[in-house]
Amino acid sequence: MPIKTILCSALLALKKGSESKMRITVVNHKYHYEMEKLVRLFLPNEKIEVTKEKSDGEGLYTEAGSEITVILKTADFEKKLTAPLCDDNEMQMGRMVYSLFSEYTGFHPKWGVLTGVRPSKLLIATEKRLGREKAEEYFYKDLLVSEEKYALARRVADCEQRIIALSKPNSFSLYISIPFCPTRCSYCSFVSHSVQTEKARALVPVYCNLLLKEIEEIGIIVKTLGLRLESVYVGGGTPTTLSANQLAELIASVEKNFDLSNCREFTVEAGRPDTITEEKLRVLMNSPVSRISINPQTFSDDVLKNIGRCHSAEETVTAFNLARKIGFDCINMDLIAGLPGDTEEGFGYSLDKAVSLDPENITVHTLALKRSSNLNGQDMRVTAENAKRVDGMLRYTYGRLSEKYRPYYMYRQSKSAGNLENTGWCKENTECLYNIFMMEECHTILSAGAGAVTKLKAYSGDLIERIFNFKYPFEYISGFSELTERKKRISEFYCTYF
Ligand code: SF4
Known part of the structure; x- marks a missing residue:
């Protein structure tokens, strides 16, 4: 089928889908x-109902009886597939569902039936189990991942394995959350x-005082357990929403309460250019901070307005140049593919502009619309047209960045345009270690602040236990005071699993 026809039929199908409900019968x-997650790849905006009651009506019928049966029936499509039972009936059924929905919608998700958020982690684990060749085969034949996406996962996995090897059994990283921003971006789904x-x-100073107390409490636990700090990440929100004094106090508290002698990296997100001042940058420069992030998201003033950002593209350039002048030699820039009002050409312009500034890292996100984002009510549905546009943006990214940068970490989010990925690109030896440690779950992440989640990683195996801080x-x-109580679990965990 010609691509135009495929996309038209996909768009039509997705539009149809958006008006009705897809019933999945499970027998x-x-x-x-x-199966629900898989169907959601194709019909992201549709209500899905799962039932065990058999009926002849429209919907998806799935059964694992004497054989595997999958039937998709809609007003204008009906097809039945069967296959013998096998070692992995779930995967077999998934491929059959993928096949029927691909035919029905004309949309072929490039990550195949892979719905998890960490493709490179899965690739590393599969390779350990089966070897490199068999892992590749598994991605192509079992998961139906495209060559383009496998190649990306391969490059990321190769890079990550080198960084993961730096982590020791008693390693941990520290995350500090500053859940404040100058204004709220319309696509934001964070608690900021x-x-x-x-x-x-008025909340900010009270919050900062308690945060310092929490950092001190974590520091005491770390000393008692003899843990080794590998990386620090101050994120949010926009940490540079704090004043220069508040930032200085925060960093001084980390220096006072932790041994930074083994710390390989200290990142502060200075995300929004409208929060960056020379005074704040100098505070960061005169501290152990080694990496900052200045995030344009786009270099189009019109698109910036669409997403409710109160700064211009020029202000991003000014902030970046100032950071360079002051001496920062590791700067990340975030861009988002699929923002409202953006086009493939517009995104290409933004990427070219970012490259021309020559940052060490460029992270390209795919817009994901969560329920808590203000854009959710707007007409930003994940349609086939939208998916194709974002796919074009990512393909441009691969070509444009591959010469000077390489992909070093990657993750996927639900409800992202085209079910695509977010990828961090870096120049040689400038990977953000924290991103890899955190994404690949290779050691404990101790977290402070609202919305932060501590992830305790056992000495061996894949066991992870989470401790949640309050969200807002x-x-x-x-x-x-309840958080102080919850932290007791950290010592208990280390006594049990180390
Ligand atoms: S800067 Fe980031 S955290 Fe803050 S409102 Fe925008 S998207 Fe949300």
């Missing part, structure tokens, strides 16, 4: 959650508060 198997209102601004700053402030 004699337990893969309902996986805009400090535009008096009420939100006001809850964090009112429930702080």
Whole structure:
């Protein structure tokens, strides 16, 4: 089928899907959650109902009886597939569902039936189990991953393995959350508060004081357990929403409470150019901070307006040049593919502009619309047309960045345009170690602040245990003593699993 026809039919199907409900009938198997996730790749905007009751009506029928049966029936499509039972019935059923929905919608997700968020982690684990060649075969034949995406996962996995090897059994990284921003971007799904209102601004100093206390508490636990700090990441939100003094206090507290002699990297997100001042940059420069992030998202002023950012593209350039002048030699820039009002040409311009500034890292995200983002009510549905546009942006990225940069970490989010990925690109030896440590879950992440999640990693095996902090700053402030209680689990965990 010609591509135009495919896309038109996909768009039509997805539009149809957006107006109705897809019923998934599950008979004699337990893969309902996986099948639902797969169907969501094709019909991201549709209501999905899972039932065990058989009926002749429209929808997807799945059964694992004497054989595997999958039937897709809609107003204008009906097809049945069967296959013998095998060693992995779930995977077999997934491929059959993928095949029917690809034919129905004309849309062929490039990550195949892979719905997990960490393709490179899966590749590394599969390679350990089966060897390199068999792992490749598994990605192509079992998961139906395209050559383009396999090549990306391969490059990322090769880079990550070198960094993962740096991690020791008693290693950990520290994450600090600053959940405040100057205004809220319309696509934002983080817990970040805009400090535009008096009420939100008043929370900041109280929050900062408690955060220093939490950092001190974590420091005591770390000393008692003899853990080794590998990397620090201050994110959010926009940490540079804090004043220069507040930033200085925060960093001094990390220096005071932790042994930084083995710390390989200290990142502070200075995400929004409208929060960056020379005074704040100098505070960061005169500290152990080794990497900052200045995030344009786009270099189009019109698109910036569409997403509710109160700064111009020029301000990003000015902030970047100032950071360079002051001496920062490792700067990341985030871009987003698929922003409202952006085009492939517009995204290409933004990427070219970022490359011309010559940052050490460029991270290209795919727009993902979560329920908590303001854009969700707008007409930003993940249609085939939108998926094709974002796919074009990512293909341009591969070509444009491959010469000077290489992909070093990657993850996927649900509800991203075209079910595509977010990829961090870096120049030689400038990988953000924290991103890899955190994404590949190779050691414990101890976290402080609202919305932060501590992830405890056992000495051996894949066991991970999470401790959640309160999500919003006001809850964090009112429930702080409860967090001290929850932290007792850190020592218990290390006593049990080390
Ligand atoms: S800068 Fe980031 S965290 Fe802050 S509102 Fe925008 S997207 Fe959300």
